[in-house]
Each structure stands twice: as C-alpha cells, then as structure tokens.
Amino acid sequence: MTTGSVRPLQDRTAVVTGAARGLGAALARELARRGAAVALLGREESTLAEVRDSIPGVARCWEVDVTDDDGMRRVAAAVRDSLGPPSIVIANAGVAEGGPFAESDPSLWRRVIEVNLIGSAATARVFLPDLRACRGYYLQIASLASIGAAPMMSAYCASKAGVESFAHSLRAEVAHEGVDVGIAYLNWTDTDMIRDADDHPVLRELRAHMPRPARKVYPVKTVADRMVRAVERRSAAVYAPAWLRATQPVRAAMPPVVTFLSKRELPRLQRRSALQSTGLLGAGGRADSAVTRPARPQAD
Template structure:
C-alpha cells in the first residue's frame, strides 16, 4: 500500500462494497463499519447480506444485485444514494473463478468469469460514477496476483484480472482532474471460499504448491483486508494485500517467459491427470451462488 498521503477519517463516509456476503467483501464491510463508515453491501446472497448488515456496528443496508446487470446496478446506485445521501467510496470486489485447461473449458463458465470480474467491475463503476463525481470520491478495483503474472489452468481469471487492472489505470487518468481517485488492490492466494474451492481440485492445488515462495502460500484474510482498509483511508493508487506483491511490479515484464517455461513443464507432468476432463464450474460458495441466481440474460 502507498506510504504517501495522510489517512482520511472514514467516519460518516458512505462505502459501497460488492461481493459483500462473504470473504474479502464481508470482512472489508465489517472493518469499514468499525471505522465509522456507513456501508452499502451488494451481492447475490440476500440472507447472508442481511446477516452481515445486521451485525455491523454502524449504519448499513444491503441490496441483492448482480454486478453484470446494468439496469439492476443503475437502480441500486440510485437507491443507495437515496438511502445514504451520497457515495464516497466504491469497492469493486465481486468476483468468481474457474480452473482447468482452456481447451476443455466450458464456454459459458469461461465467459461468466470475464462477465463478473471484468464487465461487472465496469458496470459497477458506471452505475456509481455520478455519485463519486459529486463527492470527489474513491473507486477501488480489486485485482489479484493474477493481474501481475499469468498462470496455467487460470486463463479466464488471469484475463479478467489483467483487464480490471488496465481498466482502473485508464480510469485513474481520466478522472483524476475531476477529483475522483482510483486505486487497484492486489491480493495473492488469500484464505477465502474461492481459494478453498479452487484447492478442492487436486491438480490445481498440487501445481500451486510447486510455485516458488512466497507465491505458493495461502495467506490469512484479516491482514490483507487491513491493508485494503488502509489503502481506502489514503485513497492509494496501489494497495498490496500481501507485502511482497509490491516487489512483483518491477519484474512483472519477465514473468510471462518464466511462467511459460515453468508452466509448460508442469502441464506436461500433470497432463495424464488432466485428461479425464473432470473439471467443475465456478469454484467456491460464491461461485455456487452465482450459478444458482444467474439470469437467462447473463447466460447469453
């Protein structure tokens, strides 16, 4: 996270968090509320969202919203402003993941990762941008280690997170003179339902363990979210959920070649076990929620 700039008091600030029913989004909502922010929680699991909202120490409200649905998100943004009077911070956190070889991947599942992670982030930003312009607020886009380096068996996720990183960087240049700050949050493998769901796949779990330290570890959730909160308080351009991710930036240009060589070797080793084609759809509880609630329009 940036060490530049002073921290802003979040008391009374209105923060919108997508994907707030669990994982990073849930804990982020809790920590923002504990710092005095008024929190709008968005997601696909209404019961879990209500439970989280009801347990927060400060003012909060929740909305059942699919971030890929433009009409729903525009209506939600209007309702959030009507409820709280303004929006000061938006965190585009909602995301899904799927693993496995691209050649055998299900087209609808692959597209859904792109739709939720990339298109959903842009829909979220477009819906809340008028409010952010009015408040001269802050938009934090949650990206990933997957934006910094490619990885086999993660084509959709890597493509989506590289895309949201580029989107946020471009947006920063567009909005800076209008008073809106834009940040990118980077997280490595963090202990969430998504990562635990990915680890249920034996090949993906074992391949990840062959990565060099520190990329082969799963990191605790709370310290990562604490860093995100500090980045929001500073309205940082870059926020690193794990300390070592900052060091990836200067060498990221070399990583595709390294991963290309290393990944090809590992793919050859795991090929017999990948040949059975037994891959699941979206991973984790969040992925299951998305598949349960997906509309026909989203499938198209």
C-alpha cells in the same frame, strides 16, 4: 475524505460489491468499524443480511447482479436515497474457474469475464456521478494474476488483467475531477473460493509449485485491514502481501518463466490424472451458477 483526519472514514458512505462473504464481508466490517456507513451488494439476500447484522454500525444490503446494468442503476439510486451519496466504492465482486481452456465450458468462461471485468465497469459507471460529486475514491480489487498469468486459469487471469487496465484508464480520465482510483493486488487469501480451489488437483498443484512466499494463504481480516488503510490514504496501489510490489519491475520476465515451468509440470500432472474443469469455485460461485436470470435488487 482527507488522510489528515483522525477518522477519515467517519460518516462517509461506502459501497462494497461481492459483500456476501469472504473479503467483501471483511471489508464491509472494517469500513464500518472505522465509522463508515456501508452498502453491501451481492447475489444472496439472506447471506448479505447475515453480514449486515454482524456489522457494528450503519449498514444496508441489496441483492443485485453486478452485470445487470438496469439493476445496478436502481441500486445506485437506492443507496443514494438511503445512505447518502457514496464517496468510497470498492469493486470486489468476482468469480473464478480453473482447468484447460480448450475443454472449458464457454458459458462459465464468459461468466468469469462478465462478473470480474464487465461487473467492475458497471459498478464504476453507476457510482461515478457520486464519486465526482464527493471527490471520492474507487478501489478495484485485482490480483497477482493481473501481473503474471498462470496456466489453467485463463478466464480469471484475463479478467484480472482487464480490470487492472480498466482502473489505470479510469484513473487518468477522472483525476482532474478530484476522483482517485486505486488498484489492489492480492495473492492467495483465505476465502471459500481459495479453499475450494485446493480441493481440485490441478489448482492445488498449481499453487504447490509456486515459490514458497507466493503459495502462502493470508488471513482475510489481515488483507481487509490493509485494503481499508489504502482507502483511508486514497492509495493508487495496494499490495497484500506487501512483497507483491516487487513483481512489478519484473513482470515482463514472468511469462517465459511460467511457460518453461508449465512445459515441465503439466505433462507430469496429466500422467497422474486428467486435467478437468473445476466449474465456478466456492460458495459464491455456486450461488452465481444457481441463478438463472438477474435478480431484481431488493433492499433490506
């Protein structure tokens, strides 16, 4: 996969986790539009199939929980047999919940860490042999939350800080084998998870009190296009929007600023209404909550 090619993704196999909707579905469509065969991984077989059928090219889908090590190993083998060894892997699967940490449901808090961090590690582990063989590219979807943590989002922020550190560590381990690892730093993207967050007063107020550029919600296709251009370039880091790059030099100063603002704003919010847990956000979060045990992978 070289950036000098006219169509650097042509005839490549790409894997996208969390591909049933939102950014994952948009990434799959854009990868296919640029010539890649796409393996869609996610929790909901019927929704994955709808995305697969909307893709103008070669695509297959597998229902699997990214935290299920055995299931992920079986899917990795099935992808290899069906589409060939993947040279592009995008760890996009993620869930979120909000609310005060002390009152949070321990099982939901843990689930956010498991899906976002452990699921990303499981994804990298099962596909790393293919990436080594192809001298491929792994893109970890992170967040502004990887750079600056926010109140009422402790599990999500912890998980995204974790995936950033994981990707940095993995990059250093595999660089000598020709495998590149990138990190995608995203702000608010127009997915059902973000739209659901705005239905909860605590998270709606959290976004409303961010600086104006930081509270803007960006179209999912715009973000996906930027991510796929980064895949073509094998970028070490990609920011959507681009101004997020400017937060890196000042990230050490962000926690005291956030604490200062929170000391002022959280009491005001508490006087207006009780700060309550949101549960897992969005249709993807609700689908994850509805599954009581890991689903066995099923090919289309």
